[in-house]
Amino acid sequence: MATAVANGPNKDEKRADCIDGPTNPMVTPLLTDLYQFTMAYAYWKAGKHNERAVFDLYFRRNPFGGEYTIFAGLEECIKLIANFKFTEDEIAFIKSSLSSSCEDGFYDYLRGIDCSDVEIHAISEGFVVFPKIPLMRIEGPVAVVQLLETPLVNLINYASLVATNAARHRFVAGKSKLLLEFGLRRAQGPDGGIGASKYCYMGGFDATSNVAAGRLFGIPLRGTHSHAFVSSFMSPDEIIEKSLLSCDGLKVCEDFVSLVHSWLSKLKWSQLLGGTFGETNQSELAAFASYALAFPENFLALVDTYDVMRSGIPNFCAVALALNDLGYKAVGIRLDSGDLAYLSCETRKFFQAVEKEFSVPHFGKTSITASNDLNEETLDALNKQGHEVDAYGIGTHLVTCYAQPALGVVFKLVEINNQPRIKLSEDVSKVSIPCKKRCYRLYGKEGYPLVDLMTGENEPPPKAGERILCRHPFNESKRAYVVPQRVEELLKCFWPGKSGKNREELPPLKMIRERCIEQLDRMRPDHMRRLNPTPYKVSVSAKLYDFIHFLWLNEAPVGELQ
Ligand SMILES: Nc1ncnc2c1ncn2[C@@H]1O[C@H](COP(=O)(O)OP(=O)(O)OP(=O)(O)O)[C@@H](O)[C@H]1O
Ligand SMILES: O=P(O)(O)OC[C@H]1O[C@H](OP(=O)(O)OP(=O)(O)O)[C@H](O)[C@@H]1O
Ligand SMILES: O=C(O)c1cccnc1
Numbered sequence: 001m002a003t004a005v006a007n008g009p010n011k012d013e014k015r016a017d018c019i020d021g022p023t024n025p026m027v028t029p030l031l032t033d034l035y036q037f038t039m040a041y042a043y044w045k046a047g048k049h050n051e052r053a054v055f056d057l058y059f060r061r062n063p064f065g066g067e068y069t070i071f072a073g074l075e076e077c078i079k080l081i082a083n084f085k086f087t088e089d090e091i092a093f094i095k096s097s098l099s100s101s102c103e104d105g106f107y108d109y110l111r112g113i114d115c116s117d118v119e120i121h122a123i124s125e126g127f128v129v130f131p132k133i134p135l136m137r138i139e140g141p142v143a144v145v146q147l148l149e150t151p152l153v154n155l156i157n158y159a160s161l162v163a164t165n166a167a168r169h170r171f172v173a174g175k176s177k178l179l180l181e182f183g184l185r186r187a188q189g190p191d192g193g194i195g196a197s198k199y200c201y202m203g204g205f206d207a208t209s210n211v212a213a214g215r216l217f218g219i220p221l222r223g224t225h226s227h228a229f230v231s232s233f234m235s236p237d238e239i240i241e242k243s244l245l246s247c248d249g250l251k252v253c254e255d256f257v258s259l260v261h262s263w264l265s266k267l268k269w270s271q272l273l274g275g276t277f278g279e280t281n282q283s284e285l286a287a288f289a290s291y292a293l294a295f296p297e298n299f300l301a302l303v304d305t306y307d308v309m310r311s312g313i314p315n316f317c318a319v320a321l322a323l324n325d326l327g328y329k330a331v332g333i334r335l336d337s338g339d340l341a342y343l344s345c346e347t348r349k350f351f352q353a354v355e356k357e358f359s360v361p362h363f364g365k366t367s368i369t370a371s372n373d374l375n376e377e378t379l380d381a382l383n384k385q386g387h388e389v390d391a392y393g394i395g396t397h398l399v400t401c402y403a404q405p406a407l408g409v410v411f412k413l414v415e416i417n418n419q420p421r422i423k424l425s426e427d428v429s430k431v432s433i434p435c436k437k438r439c440y441r442l443y444g445k446e447g448y449p450l451v452d453l454m455t456g457e458n459e460p461p462p463k464a465g466e467r468i469l470c471r472h473p474f475n476e477s478k479r480a481y482v483v484p485q486r487v488e489e490l491l492k493c494f495w496p497g498k499s500g501k502n503r504e505e506l507p508p509l510k511m512i513r514e515r516c517i518e519q520l521d522r523m524r525p526d527h528m529r530r531l532n533p534t535p536y537k538v539s540v541s542a543k544l545y546d547f548i549h550f551l552w553l554n555e556a557p558v559g560e561l562q
């Protein structure tokens with residue numbers, strides 16, 4: 001074990017304490033709404049800026065018509081908090097943006113602030129979460145925490161939305177399918193593209209085509225080729241370098257293209273396949289042969305440029321069989337148009353016939369990737385029809401969150417100077433839940449989470465085996481006694497400020513992904529189904545219920561009828 005240096009922490013300890021800045025350098029203290037600065041000034045002017053405030057960050061409704069959400073984006077929030085400091089340039093810009101009547105003392109104040117006195121409790125990233133439960137509780141000097149509202153909401157909103165979208169696509173596709181995120185070109189700008197790759201991986205995708213995201217986050221990279229590559233070839237005569245070394249390195253095939261041609265003839269005249277196709281497109285054959293020469297160990301062909309069954313599939317098989325002669329195993333094909341259920345089944349039959357006719361073991365299992373405007377509904381339709389797809393490449397609908405463009409994350413004041421605060425609304429679902437709270441997940445005897453429970457900060461925690469009354473926060477008649485088998489505290493300290501608490505580690509992305517998959521597996525199936533899922537119960541303790549309603553009556557003016 002390393003021994004500590006007398007004058008402070010040793011190198012390892014120092015490194016553990018240092019948190020890099022946000023992935024996107026645009027995430028600075030200026031990435032906020034102007035009104036956060038005007039409020040900060042007004043707090044400062046009123047001498048209120050150091051009042052201790054507690055804000056909850058939460059959302060009101062699960063996205064995509066579902067009953068669950070994946071919490072994502074926390075690491076980037078902590079990276080912002082850890083590095084929150086204004087530069088002189090930024091202060092000069094704020095000064096130029098606020099009224100000239102704002103006093104200089106405010107800018108001295110801004111110069112001095114950071115998040116060393118801010119305390120953040122949060123649910124762990126990758127957890128399944130539900131409406132109204134604080135995902136993060138942010139406590140600190142009111143002016144500082146107010147400045148954090150916009151960037152924190154921004155960092156959580158899309159991250160959680162797209163991670164949930166990915167989890168939902170995974171749910172429909174099934175565990176055995178390979179899911180590839182292909183969305184960069186369609187994402188909402190570079191940050192949308194990078195964020196989509198990170199959080200789709202977190203939500204259960206296997207790989208991305210986004211090279212920058214692969215480098216930044218260590219996400220596995222995968223890809224095929226495009227129609228342009230196929231249509232860029234005119235004929236097999238174009239291929240100059242035709243030799244290919246066998247997989248074992250022991251022999252050289254001097255003319256791989258001729259070998260491919262000979263296989264194409266065998267396919268055409270074979271007993272099982274004869275008559276299913278005639279002349280295939282020769283420029284496509286040239287493209288496939290070239291790709292195989294470039295990547296003999298990773299040959300995957302896009303087969304729909306001209307005609308899937310009459311050209312793409314026979315051409316692919318000819319190249320794959322030629323590769324097989326040299327000891328290579330072709331990876332598979334990608335379908336990017338047409339009826340994906342029908343074409344995948346026909347392709348599978350063709351592969352199985354090739355396996356049988358030419359005794360090529362496992363050829364029937366050659367991988368079929370499908371793409372083209374896929375979304376939850378099309379995946380579901382394919383399942384219902386029956387298909388033979390092994391992998392999906394999904395772009396536009398996944399990364400743009402086409403089905404729902406935003407998760408309504410909000411940031412509400414729940415306490416100031418130890419005084420609970422409430423925000424009332426005509427719409428009960430928008431009434432905020434006051435007080436600095438603790439949150440628990442109560443598990444039932446079958447191991448499923450039963451209910452999430454919010455209590456006041458100082459209430460005794462629920463205990464396994466002890467009956468506790470869980471109440472709907474606003475509906476008097478909805479309540480239930482729960483005897484939890486297990487109790488899990490949800491909010492953990494991710495930024496201790498000056499509290500002296502231990503800080504939770506920020507785990508690597510792969511670990512968050514595993515946690516997310518495990519969390520989803522643990523949910524009761526009726527909460528997860530696509531059609532009419534059962535809402536998960538979110539509740540408050542009896543004491544908190546009484547307090548909410550006391551405060552509500554206290555703050556709401558009594559109407560007068562005339
Ligand atoms: N069997 C199927 N059941 C339901 N939807 C499917 C099925 N096969 C494909 N789809 C979907 O139908 C849509 C077909 O779209 P579109 O008509 O634009 O494609 P296409 O004409 O096949 O291909 P392209 O225009 O790219 O050449 C896509 O969203 C695709 O995902
Ligand atoms: O369909 P998405 O889910 O967005 O997935 C990514 C798509 O991007 C590529 O083609 P692109 O859409 O650029 O061209 P295409 O529509 O002509 O195939 C690829 O072939 C997929 O179809
Ligand atoms: O690798 C692919 O096949 C790919 C990548 C991005 C978009 N469409 C397809």
Ligand SMILES: [Mg+2]
Binds near residue numbers: 372373
């Ligand atoms: Mg497309």
